[in-house]
Amino acid sequence: MSASIEERLFTIRYKADRVSHLIIKDQEVCLACPTKECNWFCPSDVYLWHEAERMTSVAYENCIECGTCRIACPEYNIEWLYPKGGYGVTYKYG
Amino acid sequence: MADERFDAIVVGAGPAGTAAAYTMAKAGLKVALVERGEFPGAKNIFGGVLYRKQLEDLIPEWWKEAPLERKIVEQRLWILADDSAVTFGHRNQRYHDPPNCWTGLRVKFDPWFAGKAEQAGAIPIYETVVTGLLRAGERVRGVITDRDDGELEANVTIIADGVNSLLGKQLMVHREWRPDEVSLAVKEIIQLPKQTIQDRFNLEGDEGCTIEIIGHTCGMAGLGFLYTNTDTLSIGVGVMVSDLKKKRVKPYEVLDGLKQHPAISRLIQGGEVKEYSGHLIPEGGFNSIPALAGDGWMICGDAAQLVNAVHREGTNLAITSGRLAGEAAIRAHEAGDFSASTLAAYDEAIRASFVYKDLKKYRGVHSLLAHEDAEQLFHRLPQALNDAAYEMLLVDGVPKRDKQRKAIRRVKEAAGGAYMDLIRLGLKGWRAMNG
Ligand SMILES: Cc1cc2nc3c(=O)[nH]c(=O)nc-3n(C[C@H](O)[C@H](O)[C@H](O)COP(=O)(O)OP(=O)(O)OC[C@H]3O[C@@H](n4cnc5c(N)ncnc54)[C@H](O)[C@@H]3O)c2cc1C
Numbered sequence: 001m002s003a004s005i006e007e008r009l010f011t012i013r014y015k016a017d018r019v020s021h022l023i024i025k026d027q028e029v030c031l032a033c034p035t036k037e038c039n040w041f042c043p044s045d046v047y048l049w050h051e052a053e054r055m056t057s058v059a060y061e062n063c064i065e066c067g068t069c070r071i072a073c074p075e076y077n078i079e080w081l082y083p084k085g086g087y088g089v090t091y092k093y094g
Numbered sequence: 095m096a097d098e099r100f101d102a103i104v105v106g107a108g109p110a111g112t113a114a115a116y117t118m119a120k121a122g123l124k125v126a127l128v129e130r131g132e133f134p135g136a137k138n139i140f141g142g143v144l145y146r147k148q149l150e151d152l153i154p155e156w157w158k159e160a161p162l163e164r165k166i167v168e169q170r171l172w173i174l175a176d177d178s179a180v181t182f183g184h185r186n187q188r189y190h191d192p193p194n195c196w197t198g199l200r201v202k203f204d205p206w207f208a209g210k211a212e213q214a215g216a217i218p219i220y221e222t223v224v225t226g227l228l229r230a231g232e233r234v235r236g237v238i239t240d241r242d243d244g245e246l247e248a249n250v251t252i253i254a255d256g257v258n259s260l261l262g263k264q265l266m267v268h269r270e271w272r273p274d275e276v277s278l279a280v281k282e283i284i285q286l287p288k289q290t291i292q293d294r295f296n297l298e299g300d301e302g303c304t305i306e307i308i309g310h311t312c313g314m315a316g317l318g319f320l321y322t323n324t325d326t327l328s329i330g331v332g333v334m335v336s337d338l339k340k341k342r343v344k345p346y347e348v349l350d351g352l353k354q355h356p357a358i359s360r361l362i363q364g365g366e367v368k369e370y371s372g373h374l375i376p377e378g379g380f381n382s383i384p385a386l387a388g389d390g391w392m393i394c395g396d397a398a399q400l401v402n403a404v405h406r407e408g409t410n411l412a413i414t415s416g417r418l419a420g421e422a423a424i425r426a427h428e429a430g431d432f433s434a435s436t437l438a439a440y441d442e443a444i445r446a447s448f449v450y451k452d453l454k455k456y457r458g459v460h461s462l463l464a465h466e467d468a469e470q471l472f473h474r475l476p477q478a479l480n481d482a483a484y485e486m487l488l489v490d491g492v493p494k495r496d497k498q499r500k501a502i503r504r505v506k507e508a509a510g511g512a513y514m515d516l517i518r519l520g521l522k523g524w525r526a527m528n529g
Contacts, residue, residue, distance in 0.1 A: 005346060008282075008370035015132075041338045043280045043345040043372035065137060066372045067258040068278045071271055072339050082130055082260070085240050086221030090136040093283040093326070093369045094200030 005045050009062050017087045020060035022046065022069070023079040030056040033075060041072050064089050100126045100248040102423050103237055104216075105224045105261060107134035107208045110395025110412035111254030113152060116207075117420025119214035123427055126246055127208065127216045128239065130223040135204025138256075139281055139371040141319050141328060141406060143304060144198040148410040152417055153210060157193060161202040163323035164302025166195045172357065174309035174318075175480035179357040185303075197302050197321045197328065199283075219246075227251065227264060227391075232434075234265070234390040249432045250423050251391045254416060257374045259397035267384040267393060273336035274464040275378035275399070277316060280345045281330030282353075284365035288325045294361050295322050306406065307331075309476030310355055312343050313469040318352045319406070320361065327362055329353065332375050337468050345372065375408070376401045380457035380529075386444060387437040392419040400449055404456050404527065411449045418443040458526030466522070470508065478508035 024030060031054055038047035044062045047069065049055075065088055070080035082088070104115045107129035115127040131137040143166065149156050167190060170183035212218050219239075228236040228245060236247035253261045257276065262268050286294075295303045307318030316333030331349050338345065352358060375396075376382070382399040386392060394400070395412035402411060422440035426432045444450050463471070482501035486494075509516040 003367055003370075005344075008346060008367070011367060011369045012371070035339075037339050037342065040342045040344055041278070041335070043278060045344070064372045066278060067374050068276075068335055068338075068372075070258075071276060071374075072273050072335050074339070076270075082223050085130050085223045086132050088137070090132050091139060091201050091369065091371055094135055094139045094202075094204070094371070 009044055012064065013090045013092065014061060015087050015090065016061040017083050020058055021081045021083045021088070022058050022060045022063060024056050024058060025077045025079055027055045029075045029077045033077075035074060038069055038073055038078070042069055098126070098246055100124050100217075100246065101427055102126070102250045102252060103128060103246055103248040104252045104254060105237060106254040106256055106395075106397075107131075107204065107211075107218075107220070108138055108254060108256055108395060108412060109204075109207065109409045110397070110416040111252065112204070112207045112211050113149075113413040113416030114252045114254060114394060114420040114423070115216040116152060116211040116214050117417050118423050119211055119216040121424045122215075123424065125211075125216040126219050126248070127211055128219045128222050128224055128237065128246075129208070130221070132221055133205050134208035134220065135200045135202070138200040138204055139373045140200055140409065141281075141321055141330065142198055142200065142409070143195045143321065143406065144203065145195045145407065145410040146193055148413045148417075152413065157196065160206050161198070163197040163199065164297070165190070165193050165300050166197065166304055167301045168296075168303040170303065170305040172305055172307050173476045173479055174307060174355055174357065175477040176310075177356050178480045178484065179355075180476075180479050180483050197304070197323050199323065224255070224261060227261060232389045234388070249390065250426060250437070252416075252419050252423065253391060253393040253397055254395050254412075255397050257376050257396040259393070262384065262393055262397050265388075265391065267388070268382075271376075271378065271382070273339055274334055274460075275376065275382050277332040277334050277375045277377050277403075278338060278345055278372065279330050279332030279375055280349050280370070280372045281328060282349065282367050282371075283323075283369040284327045284329060284362050285325060285368050286327060286362075286365040290364075291322055291325065291327065297322065300324075307352065307358075309472060310352055311472050312341055312348055312351065313473040314338060314341060314348070315463040315468040315472055316348075317406075320358060326368065327365065329358075329362060334377060334463060334468070335374075336464065346370070375403065377403055377460060377463070379403065379460040380453040381460060383453065386441045387422070387434060389434045389437075390432050392422065392437055392440050394419050400453065402452050402456065404459055405452075407452075414447060414449055415444060418447065455529060456527055457529035462522060462526040466519075470510075474508040475505070478504045
């Protein structure tokens, strides 16, 4: 009964803003980061390190606004804001 | 909304903020209730169990009109190993009347509760993010929102913006939480026919049951839960973020592990996943509570780490803290004085309440969980307990005395090897729960 993360995120209603509310402060810091643990701890797989492009991509449209990355990034390299009022995730059950 | 002036502004329409807004509006104060979600509850999830008592202090017999799922008559605790479970529980007819608690869903409950505050006169300002605080020196004199002309002024601002509390951080009442001061929980809502739920969980009518789960969290400090709603189940697992950082495991894979456990898979079997969600839970406890009031501001609920994780109580502490902040604001309003020394009445009221006393009792739990070996507490000990139970109950001709020795040895080894390790851990656990 386990679903892929895509299927899971499909159960959530989002209203995505045009601009990201999550910003990697400095990609160089990601490059130097030995663990790149944001690729694991995020519950909606927002962060992905791309070796070829040497950058962390941010799928902010999938963000469920939990705040884990802001606290867990070992370099505090993620600028974390709420999406604009009314934007972002809206749950159906909660 | 440029020139609007309020007696009080409440940031966040969760249980804490709404309780504060309701309390003040009912006393005739002009209150703004600001919420960033499309509606109150839109952004919120919890386990979730709602308790009778603390909301009853505000709204007598509230449960007769609130949207609730099932009345909890049985609470279970399961300690899991890979393919087994040691189980405890308590069921009692007395929980029928008066009821003790219910399961609920935030998308239904929060709007109902906020509606009560609105009826009492609170002015809803939803779909609006408070991005900062208006200051005059030390004094907070209102909020800045993401609306055009988005400044709102008030004599007092109640910060009830939940676990992330960017405003509390801005105000520097707390620095950023350490990764061991929060857990990340992920949850799914699984739909099943009402009758199926009742049959599987041994329930009738609107009766409900809860299961708390220890073990099977990939060796991380954490808890699972499986709660019955009317025609859905809430299943989830929360793990300490400091452990999650180390493990390189995806949070939803921890949940999958739980769902696949043989004791659990049969309970959720055939159900349809209707929603996936995630949220942080404050875990710092007593030692993480920040200053609660200052010039023109008070802070309530998750934003102040007011969660009793051992008893999975959060909404009720939020409601009581919101009510007490509201009452302090009413007195300040009457006195026409919103300085730190007047609002200190809120801090005193919290200290005199169960909120402070309960968090103080469990003050040692956080450091036990943050500093003891999580693999030991949440993997090896549950495993050993299950092995010991298996051994004792298996009738295979081995004398009971030998079995008992072996069972004790297993638990002892999981605790570190010597009797002293077991005793030390037992004492530590006892002290943590009775600090
Ligand atoms: C998985 C899980 C299971 C739980 N289980 C239980 C349980 O079974 N029983 C129980 O009693 N408790 C439980 N809790 C804890 C409980 O949910 C919280 O303690 C409680 O919701 C705290 O209430 P609050 O009002 O302080 O914060 P919240 O409920 O988080 O409300 C904060 C509100 O503020 C809004 N907000 C935040 N920032 C801003 C801003 N800048 N501008 C405008 N609005 C803003 C948010 O959108 C939100 O609506 C659980 C929590 C989780 C995550």
